[in-house]
Amino acid sequence: MVIVIKTGTPEAAIRQLLAQLAAQNVKGGCVAGPNGILLPLVGDTWRLDPNMLQGLPYVQEVRRLTPAYHLASRAAHPANTVVAVGDAKIGEKFCMIAGPCAVESAPQMAAVAQSVKESGAQLLRGGAFKPRTSPYTFQGLEKAGLDLLVQAGRDAGLPVVTEITDISQLDLLADVDVLQVGARNMQNYTLLKALGQLRRPVLLKRGLSATVEEFLLAAEYLLSGGNEQVILCERGVRSGVSAARAALDVSAIPVLKRATHLPVLVDPSHAAGRSELVLPLALAAAAAGADGLMVEVHDRPACALSDGGQSLTCRQFRELSAAVTALLPYAWRPDTF
Template identity: 50%
Template structure:
């Protein structure tokens, strides 16, 4: 069987073997995903912003702050999948509108979560669509995104193996959308000293198996702002091409995930350390070949 993908033709025997996978490094060694001029896969890119867009003034202030700290993109939740139906669910369409205002002022591309294909009409001004952990195996949503052109930031399901994470990307790729960045945010296990278990081995595995860029989310993995820096640096050491970090100007008063959000001041320090580490690792790697 001959398959066509992104102007490349390759052979498939129709079986369930690794060589048939569009995410495989056997198909392509490396992909760069362009998100409105931010080229993920080159250097270390940073998406930063609040867990939730709470109001217009708040997201504008945070967008200015994260840009000054060195972030490449603004993140923020408008449609929020929460564990409890009584928790803050986000501002919905208004949240998207405020994010677009922040983009227009700062020039930072937007990454925000989409939960349902029916909401897609609200996302015209959004640059990158995020699929959260709870929707990582929402196959109808994944198939829908495979038919769109917008880049997708795809998180692993909290109970998924690394291989299952890659397979969820295949749903999008096989639909014709090759603009996928994988984001590792930890898994749920027996360890409870952190919110989730940040198994950097999953990042290493993914880097060895796929040409897609890898992002890491140390905020959700740790659940603690004092652990975010260490987890971010560990992720970069494991090969992450991008970090997504939750930032709030007043974390203690955040309407969601208050414990894991850091300040813009802390973000600046983390970005400086993470990019310095990335440069050293890249320079060392070039010397080996």
């Protein structure tokens, strides 16, 4: 980080600022320039708030040279993080997560779990606690749904993924392999701090309007608590111009792969909002270098209690899995260029 101090600033004020920074484990020098005085800083600069520094009366400009998401950055951790869940090594080998938006019944979960496993899925997803836009829509089966999800996963030999919406649910989710933080909770910092204390995989979805930097700073909350098993998931952002439910930010995939060592998955179902768009978005995500996909699959989408319109049938998921597998040898990787 570099701070540009206005010409004519008293030397005592500069010394006081450097002393305050030293107390935060940041060291600085002083270089006189033609348009001001430069203070190049080294140390824990990611802890500093540029806006606070910019507000000082004698500061002309603050330039951050390293990202604020120190622990999530690839510069600090060049090797890819690999999160092992069951047979899946997320971040090393392409991973497929599939299952219904919401757990509805034992027969539904048994049918979907067995089918998606046969089609190549390595993890089973299913929602038990459903944060919905309307209070009148299906909110999930909660504890009963968790039991059905875990049992279906065990019967099919698949680890399970489900969303946590409140820290009070942690005990209920003891048998869940991967805890998902949904888009609406990406900036629920109380929840992120609590999950950072765990030593269990957490799948973090990008917020509906979050920038890439905000996304990575949310991941930083998990990492700063000591939880290194963090998986990112791009699920589309609101643009106001997309004909789909959301605009899948395909460009964010290579940006994230260069910026961070964390695995990057993509949820094409929520971006699409319509089942016929899921396959092309999934192929785009795989081609752009995603480490895996999270796809909604239902045995009878027309009867689904939640998001049936964007859910694939079991047959459609089998076709998607085959198409993506055929594409993977030609997918972009950070070391391609």
